[in-house]
Amino acid sequence: TATTSHDGAVLITGASSGIGEATARHLASLGYPVFLGARRADRLTAIVDEIREAGGRADSRQLDVTDIDSVRAFVGAAREVNGTIEVLVNNAGVMPLSTVSALRIDEWNQMIDVNLRGTLHGIAAVLPLMEAQGRGHIINVASVSGLRVDPTAAVYSATKFAVRALSEGLRQESTVVRVTIISPGFTVSELTEQGGDADTQAAVREATAQLGLPASAVAEAIAYAVSQPSSVDVNEIIVRPTLQR
Ligand code: NDP
Numbered sequence: 001t002a003t004t005s006h007d008g009a010v011l012i013t014g015a016s017s018g019i020g021e022a023t024a025r026h027l028a029s030l031g032y033p034v035f036l037g038a039r040r041a042d043r044l045t046a047i048v049d050e051i052r053e054a055g056g057r058a059d060s061r062q063l064d065v066t067d068i069d070s071v072r073a074f075v076g077a078a079r080e081v082n083g084t085i086e087v088l089v090n091n092a093g094v095m096p097l098s099t100v101s102a103l104r105i106d107e108w109n110q111m112i113d114v115n116l117r118g119t120l121h122g123i124a125a126v127l128p129l130m131e132a133q134g135r136g137h138i139i140n141v142a143s144v145s146g147l148r149v150d151p152t153a154a155v156y157s158a159t160k161f162a163v164r165a166l167s168e169g170l171r172q173e174s175t176v177v178r179v180t181i182i183s184p185g186f187t188v189s190e191l192t193e194q195g196g197d198a199d200t201q202a203a204v205r206e207a208t209a210q211l212g213l214p215a216s217a218v219a220e221a222i223a224y225a226v227s228q229p230s231s232v233d234v235n236e237i238i239v240r241p242t243l244q245r
Contacts, residue, residue, distance in 0.1 A: 006030075006031050006032045006033065006086070007083075007084065007086070008033070008082060008083065008084035008085055008086030008087075009033050009034065009035045009078045009081070009082035009083075009084070009085050009086060009087075010027050010032045010033065010034050010035065010086060010087040010088075010089065010226065011034075011035045011037065011074070011075065011078050011085060011087065011088045011089065011122075011126070012024050012027075012034060012035070012036055012037065012089040012091055013037050013038070013063060013065050013074075013088075013089065013090055013091050013092040013118065013122060014037075014038055014065075014091040014092030014093060014141075015034075015036035015037060015038055015044060015047070015060070015091070016036070016038035016039070016040040016043035016044050016047070017038075017040075017043065017189060017190045018187070018188075018189025018190055018191060018215050019091055019141060019184065019187060019189060019215045019218045019219065020036070020038070020089070020091040020092070021047055021215065022214075022215035022216045022218065022219040023089060023091065023215075023218070023219040023222050023223075024036050024047060024051065024058065025047070025050075025051060025056075025219070026216065026219035026220065026222075026223055027219070027222070027223055027226065028051045028054070028056030028057065028058050029054065029056060030223060030227070031056075032057075032086075032087075032226070033057040033058070033059075033082050034051070034056070034057070034058045034059075035058070035059050035060065035061070035074075035077075035078040035081065035082065036048060036058065036059070036060040036061075037060065037061055037062070037063030037065075037074045037092075038062070038063055038092065039062065039063065039064055041060070041061075041062040044060035044061075044062070045060060047060070048060045059077075059078070059081045059082075061073070061074050061077045061078075063092075065090075065092045065114060065117075065118030065119075065121055065122065066113040066114055066117060066118055066121075067121075068121045068124065068125070071118075071121040071122055071124075071125045072125050074125070075088075075125040075126055075129075079129075084133060085126055085129065085130070085136065086135075086136065086137060087136070087137040087138075087139060087226055088122050088123075088125075088126045088136075088137075088138050088139070089139045089141065089222060090118065090119040090122040090123070090138065090139065090140045090141060090163075091139075091141040092114055092118050093114060093115045093118075093141065093191070094110055094111055094114045094115065094191075094194055094195070095111070095153075095156050095191050095192070095194075095196065096110065096111065096194060096195030096196030096201075097152040097153055097156060097196040097197060097200045097201060097204065098152055098196055098197040098200060099151065099152055099154075099197070100154050100155070102197065104195075104196075104197075107155075107195050107196065108155045110195075111155055111156055111159050112155075112159055115156070115159035115160065115163065116159045116162050116163060116166075119140055119163050119166070120166065122138070123138060123166075123170065126138065127174075127177065130176065130177045131174070131176060131177065134176050135176055135177070135230055136176065136177045136178070137177065137178040137179075137180065137225075137226065138167075138170065138177055138178070138179050138180070139179075139180045139181075139182060139222060139225060139226070140163050140164075140166075140167045140179070140180070140181055140182070141163075141182045141184070141218075142160045142163045142164045142167070142181050142182065142183045143156075143157075143160040143183055143184060143185075144183055144184065144185045144238065144240060144244075145157040145160045146160030146161050146163060146164040146181075146183055147164075147183060147238070152197065152200045160183075163181070164181055164183070164236075167179050167180075167181045168181075168235075171233070171235065178230070178233040178234075179233065179235070180222075180225040180233065180234050180235065180236065180237070181235065181236040181237075182218065182221055182222055182225070182236075182237050182239075183236060183237065183238040183239070184213065184218045184221075184238075184239050184240070185213065185238075185239065185240030185241055185244045186204075186207060186208045186211060186212040186213065186240070186241055186244055187208070187212050187213045187214075187215055187217070187218055188208055188209070188212040188213065188214055188215060189215055192204050192205040192208070210243075211241045211243040211244060212241060213239065213240075213241050217239060218239060221237045221239050224237070225237065
């Protein structure tokens with residue numbers, strides 16, 4: 001049940017599963033109007049229905065973050081529904097892991113397109129209007145893979161190091177837009193289901209099943225950053241399972 005009233009929408013990319021879905025549900029339960037995007041529109045509709053039944057405010061639109069026109073349309077639709085946009089959570093991501101020597105070039109490009117270009121597209125679509133309204137908050141979901149590199153994660157890490165770098169640069173440039181990096185460790189989600197080397201993905205899935213955080217733990221970290229007063233910018237939150245090295 002919604003407990004507080006907040007103005008302006010919280011836009012969440014990749015909200016059809018995992019961390020994005022959990023973040024939408026949690027922020028809606030705190031009273032934030034949420035606007036969900038992802039490619040699987042049927043999933044979004046079902047989540048929106050459940051949030052509304054629980055008393056929250058939610059809407060959705062199909063979104064492909066690799067397509068700047070799709071991202072602009074997503075932001076435009078959120079403005080029509082909610083008026084102002086307070087927060088964008090750039091969460092959509094893919095992680096088809098493999099060694100560099102396997103030369104899975106299509107998957108490298110997909111990681112660059114979704115994880116890095118998708119985040120840049122989100123920034124491009126909201127930054128002018130946040131600057132014009134004199135406030136806003138951009139939250140970029142990176143990873144502990146943006147802080148360290150492991151075998152089979154070279155390209156994934158490269159995209160997440162890049163997301164952290166561009167977040168820090170944006171933070172320094174803007175005096176009105178808050179920028180937060182969220183860097184989770186192993187988290188239960190559907191991230192290992194799409195592509196990558198089968199044995200590697202299975203090993204990560206197994207480790208995550210053993211010790212992974214629930215997606216709700218990452219949603220709580222995002223909610224902490226979102227709920228600060230506008231003079232407080234939480235720059236980065238790193239959240240790992242206690243058992244993760
Ligand atoms: P999920 O696979 O459960 O969620 C990923 C989301 O991204 C889905 O909603 C998916 O929806 C969406 N997505 C993928 N491609 C696109 C696209 N082109 N356009 C729009 N949406 C897209 O995994 P997580 O919840 O784990 O991932 C969320 C973020 O968290 C990612 O950035 C990931 O890198 C990061 N992360 C995850 C960790 C983990 O251990 N799980 C650890 C550290 C970071 P759809 O397919 O419907 O488009």
